[in-house]
Amino acid sequence: MxxxxxxxxxxxxxxxxxxxxxxxxxxxxxxxxxxxxxxxxxxxxxxxxxxxxxxxxxxxxxxxxxxxxxxxxxxxxxxxxxxxxxxxxxGEEARVPLLKGPKVKRGLPRPVSPDEAVALAEDIAETAREKWIGARDWAVLLLLYGAGLRIGEAMGLLGDVLPLGETLHVTGKRGKARIVPLLPQVRSAIETYVATCPWPMERAAPLFRGTRGGPLSAAILRRAVQGARGRLGLSERTTPHALRHSFATHLLGRGADLRSLQELLGHASLSSTQIYTQVDAAHLLDVYRNAHPRA
CATH class of the missing domain: 1.10.150 (DNA polymerase; domain 1)
Structure with missing residues (x-):
């Protein structure tokens, strides 16, 4: 066995x-x-x-x-x-017993507002114990919010992405590769981190480094976000992954089509992307109920 x-x-x-x-x-x-x-x-x-x-x-x-x-x-x-x-x-002829699984209600992603995303990143950067660490965390969080990366994808970037251009080659789940555009603000944040990082940027080495020069752990960033949301009074659902949800929801709200969003997020199935239409509709209903005099 x-x-x-x-x-x-x-x-x-x-x-x-x-x-x-x-x-x-x-x-x-x-x-x-x-x-x-x-x-x-x-x-x-x-x-x-x-x-x-x-x-x-x-x-x-x-x-x-x-x-x-x-x-x-x-x-x-x-x-x-x-x-x-x-x-x-x-094997192919295997007869797996049929058994109905438990019902699982698929929850909607909980994005954060643009102001909350920026405030979160600023707080983490400002409270970092060293300037280069603050620049590093700022760059990672902007990648999640400004480019829609998963935290594992950001941690997996190597030094061979430098020098940066207008796009970034990302390897996502199941080794699926995609190209994402880099906003000037995101590119500038990464370049500032690279310029202040005390470790050499080798092509085969991780782009984002820990304090001892090894790969940056996603757990470290999650703890930083947890501390910042406590100081800012944000919801417990404010996580690094929530920034990716915000990226998708805000793009959809600005008129992005689902197919383009699917490519940007690296979803294998369109059904994974369609859930954000429900998030946007829920947001519109909240605005309506809060603003309309007869709501």
Whole structure:
């Protein structure tokens, strides 16, 4: 089973080009399933036995996971991972038991206003313990808000993006590449950081560095945002990823079409982009209710 799980890991990472986080989560689910079935059936688990799993087995597994305290979203993700693993182990002719997953209400993204986005970035930059660190955090946050990057995409940029032009080559989820335009303000912020950074900008090294010269951790930026939103009295939903939501929502509100927005965000499916139309409609309704005398 260890060999099978390792093959599953390689399939997810190399063939399916899943993110490191997804690979780790899906492999953990496979290991939990195998351990559960060993206790549930009281026998050693083999590939042949995995092919004979029925609805009752899957339902018992999910019940056990529910008892561990997971919610609907995690249960749905767990079921999806199990289905993928069973289909992989059984091949193209595998018959995966049909089991209806829990209902998951898809929440709307919570963008922040332009003023809040700028105030957040300014606060983090001004409270940094060193000038170059403030310039670094300012540049990263402007990339999220001004170019719509995911925080992992910003952390993954290398020194070979320099010198900067009017566009930036970004590698997103599943290794999907895209070109995003760089606003003059964003380009200037990155150039200021590069000029003040004490570490050499090598082409194969991370663009954004930590205090010791290694790759900047996304957790550090998240903690900085958490501190800033507390000082500014912003919502707990004000996160680095919320800046990307703001990028999308504000562009849509200014007339951007969905296909162009899909390309800018690097979404594989248009359905992922369409959710922002609901955000914009909700904003318009709020404005209407607050402003219209008969609302």
């Amino acid at each position: 260890n060999d099978l799980v390792e093959t599953w890991r390689c399939h997810l990472a190399l063939d399916r080009r899943r993110s490191t986080h997804t690979v780790r989560a899906y492999v953990a689910t496979a290991e939990r399933l195998i351990a559960f079935l060993g206790e549930h059936r009281g026998e050693a688990i083999t590939t042949e036995l995995l092919g004979k799993i029925d609805q009752a087995d899957l339902r018992a597994f999910l019940t056990a996971r529910r008892m561990d305290g997971i919610g609907n979203v995690s249960a749905a993700r767990e079921l999806s991972a199990v289905r993928g693993f069973l289909k992989f182990t059984g």
